[in-house]
Amino acid sequence: MRLRLIAVKAVAVSGAILLLAGAGRAGEIKGKVSVQGIKSAENIAVYVDAIPDKKFEAPTAKPVMDQVKMTFTPHVLVVQAGTTVEFLNSDPVGHNVYWPSISGNKQLKGNLGTWPKGEKKGFKFDNVGVAGLLCNVHPEMNGYIVIVPTPYFALTDKNGNYEIKNVPAGKYTLKTWSENGKETTQAVEVGAGTATADLTVKK
Amino acid sequence: MKTNRLNANVVAGLMLGMVLVAMLFVTTPSGKAIPAFSRKYGTSCTTCHNNYPELNDFGLAFKKNGFKFPKDDETFVKQEPVMLGSKAQKEAFPGAVYPGEIPGTIPISFRYEGNFNWNAQQPAALVAAGGYVPRTDLFVPNTFTIISAGSFGPNFSFWIDDDISAGGTGQGGGLGDAYLKYNDLGHYFHLPTNALNVRFGQFELDLPFTNARTPYLTGYDILGEGALAQGPACSSTPPVVTVCGTTNNPFILGTPQRGIEFGGSPNNGNFVWSAAFVDGTNAAYGTGPANTARNSKDVYLHTSYQFNLERDPESRHGIQAAGPTGPRDHTSIRVGAFYYHGTNQQNFGGTLYGFGDTINDPFYRAGAEVRFKYRKLELYGVGLHGHDNNHLVDTEAGTIVPTNAVTFNGGFVVGNYWLYPWLIATMRYDFVNSPSDAINNTYQSDTRNRFSPGYQILVRANIKIVGEYDRLWNKPYASGTGTLYYRPNVFLTGIDYVF
Numbered sequence: 001m002r003l004r005l006i007a008v009k010a011v012a013v014s015g016a017i018l019l020l021a022g023a024g025r026a027g028e029i030k031g032k033v034s035v036q037g038i039k040s041a042e043n044i045a046v047y048v049d050a051i052p053d054k055k056f057e058a059p060t061a062k063p064v065m066d067q068v069k070m071t072f073t074p075h076v077l078v079v080q081a082g083t084t085v086e087f088l089n090s091d092p093v094g095h096n097v098y099w100p101s102i103s104g105n106k107q108l109k110g111n112l113g114t115w116p117k118g119e120k121k122g123f124k125f126d127n128v129g130v131a132g133l134l135c136n137v138h139p140e141m142n143g144y145i146v147i148v149p150t151p152y153f154a155l156t157d158k159n160g161n162y163e164i165k166n167v168p169a170g171k172y173t174l175k176t177w178s179e180n181g182k183e184t185t186q187a188v189e190v191g192a193g194t195a196t197a198d199l200t201v202k203k
Numbered sequence: 204m205k206t207n208r209l210n211a212n213v214v215a216g217l218m219l220g221m222v223l224v225a226m227l228f229v230t231t232p233s234g235k236a237i238p239a240f241s242r243k244y245g246t247s248c249t250t251c252h253n254n255y256p257e258l259n260d261f262g263l264a265f266k267k268n269g270f271k272f273p274k275d276d277e278t279f280v281k282q283e284p285v286m287l288g289s290k291a292q293k294e295a296f297p298g299a300v301y302p303g304e305i306p307g308t309i310p311i312s313f314r315y316e317g318n319f320n321w322n323a324q325q326p327a328a329l330v331a332a333g334g335y336v337p338r339t340d341l342f343v344p345n346t347f348t349i350i351s352a353g354s355f356g357p358n359f360s361f362w363i364d365d366d367i368s369a370g371g372t373g374q375g376g377g378l379g380d381a382y383l384k385y386n387d388l389g390h391y392f393h394l395p396t397n398a399l400n401v402r403f404g405q406f407e408l409d410l411p412f413t414n415a416r417t418p419y420l421t422g423y424d425i426l427g428e429g430a431l432a433q434g435p436a437c438s439s440t441p442p443v444v445t446v447c448g449t450t451n452n453p454f455i456l457g458t459p460q461r462g463i464e465f466g467g468s469p470n471n472g473n474f475v476w477s478a479a480f481v482d483g484t485n486a487a488y489g490t491g492p493a494n495t496a497r498n499s500k501d502v503y504l505h506t507s508y509q510f511n512l513e514r515d516p517e518s519r520h521g522i523q524a525a526g527p528t529g530p531r532d533h534t535s536i537r538v539g540a541f542y543y544h545g546t547n548q549q550n551f552g553g554t555l556y557g558f559g560d561t562i563n564d565p566f567y568r569a570g571a572e573v574r575f576k577y578r579k580l581e582l583y584g585v586g587l588h589g590h591d592n593n594h595l596v597d598t599e600a601g602t603i604v605p606t607n608a609v610t611f612n613g614g615f616v617v618g619n620y621w622l623y624p625w626l627i628a629t630m631r632y633d634f635v636n637s638p639s640d641a642i643n644n645t646y647q648s649d650t651r652n653r654f655s656p657g658y659q660i661l662v663r664a665n666i667k668i669v670g671e672y673d674r675l676w677n678k679p680y681a682s683g684t685g686t687l688y689y690r691p692n693v694f695l696t697g698i699d700y701v702f
Binding site: 098 | 244245246249250261267272273274275279293517521522523525526527528529530624664
């Protein structure tokens with residue numbers, strides 16, 4: 001009986017050690033995105049592409065896409081598929097939000113209508129792709145929801161730097177999305193530390 | 204000398220005729236779409252126009268608010284104004300000049316309009332009598348307009364537009380509107396916001412639908428209708444006419460006038476009123492004996508009320524209604540009435556007829572308006588009655604006595620349907636009933652009708668292709684076998700862009 005108890009404890013401790021070791025192996029991907037023929041390296045989405053046989057639960061957090069001073073803020077919002085985005089109108093003028101397609105698929109178009117200042121309207125984005133946000137009253141307004149398949153993503157700063165944290169060790173495909181550039185794909189291997197992946201986005 | 208005076212009257216009549224013809228066939232609206240505001244606020248033309256220059260609900264609210272956003276204007280301005288004194292200087296007033304501001308960049312916009320004309324074939328006799336008119340003509344009237352508008356701080360706003368050239372290279376256009384407006388004067392009398400505003404300068408009357416803001420290629424016929432007594436003007440040269448009516452009123456409702464206007468748009472802009480005191484347009488016509496300048500002022504009154512039919516209270520009270528696909532104009536019916544009273548003065552000191560006193564011919568124009576908006580459909584119309592007092596001159600007897608008034612009626616009905624936000628089908632019906640015009644052989648019958656189906660294509664928010672076919676009334680012309688008639692129908696299509 002005593003031996004059995006010792007064996008169970010040993011298994012539990014071993015499991016815990018293995019788990020901690022696994023967690024310790026989660027790394028990060030850092031790098032810099034350079035651009036060719038594009039004005040700025042800011043607001044480029046960098047994300048880990050779909051991982052075979054790996055599914056992720058939809059996040060519960062609801063990021064906000066605001067409409068303020070007749071501008072979609074932020075200009076680009078990257079979310080994991082299954083995320084509900086809340087659209088806020090902070091302006092005292094009427095706006096609406098619609099997207100004619102998601103990555104060209106017009107069946108996935110959406111139009112959320114109109115709502116007054118201070119109120120939000122949510123929409124769950126289940127399909128991977130890019131929704132170009134528009135307002136049919138103010139055609140100069142434009143924003144993007146980039147829906148990616150994994151929770152491992154980042155948006156470049158004004159210098160093109162990005163950092164994706166808590167990426168489990170493994171080999172992945174890194175992809176980019178840019179408003180004015182072509183998609184860039186690059187393989188990356190993440191270990192226990194920081195993996196560096198510099199990318200170039202061309203027009 | 205007397206002959207010259209009589210001929211002057213004939214010349215004045217001809218001038219009136221020419222003005223009418225010009226209004227009907229040549230005039231296109233002067234520019235009223237303002238890219239300078241797009242630059243100031245960093246927004247598209249479609250924010251204020253569904254089909255420029257016609258204003259949508261937001262554009263109307265923007266205009267009525269002195270060219271400022273109805274709420275939190277400062278937060279939307281992308282081009283900061285230059286302050287003419289700090290705001291704190293208000294406290295120092297009257298010890299200092301009250302602070303104001305001017306636009307940060309020169310608020311100038313430009314508009315070009317040119318059309319392809321395809322005219323009905325003219326009868327040979329008409330060509331012989333009146334000269335050849337080509338079947339086709341390119342880029343008429345070739346109008347280039349400069350527009351400047353903006354605000355000078357919270358209350359003052361301004362507008363100036365001028366057709367720099369019209370009808371061809373180097374040809375003069377003319378000043379359209381040029382006014383300064385003070386918004387919310389009623390604030391000092393504890394009246395609701397914008398219940399009392401005032402503007403000074405030259406402006407188109409606060410008409411419900413104006414030739415300046417029409418999106419069509421031709422003006423509304425009734426707004427270009429003048430008044431002319433029945434029968435030929437007196438003349439001592441063959442064919443001699445010794446008895447004639449004095450009414451020869453070139454007044455046209457759609458022409459900008461110099462004056463002062465009080466007005467307001469309280470109750471969310473549903474109620475609109477204005478009262479203007481103006482010089483009258485006949486001051487601009489004639490020189491020498493035909494001079495019709497005068498000292499009296501004309502009065503124009505206009506009021507209208509919009510019944511907002513939106514069911515949702517939030518939409519009803521909003522600047523625009525909320526719809527499932529975005530904000531839109533309110534579903535609404537606006538009804539209103541307007542009245543103009545003026546005096547047409549002629550024969551100052553007997554200069555026109557060689558005898559008699561100054562002739563005062565009071566006249567009025569009274570009309571009503573209706574406008575209905577529902578989603579992509581817009582219907583509106585105007586009915587107008589014109590009445591000019593008239594005198595009968597007998598040049599042989601040397602008498603001038605009152606006689607029957609000259610009257611006319613007319614109006615227009617318009618339907619616009621937005622097939623897409625960029626493609627609008629239009630239909631207009633214009634009608635004018637003027638027995639004088641028929642008797643004077645300007646037109647075949649008392650009533651002349653015009654049907655004008657058309658289209659408007661917004662190639663971009665600031666570039667339009669506009670077209671309309673005008674099926675016109677019978678116009679008389681002399682031939683060897685007597686008076687014949689033909690329809691000077693015309694198809695017009697052209698480009699219109701602003702920047």
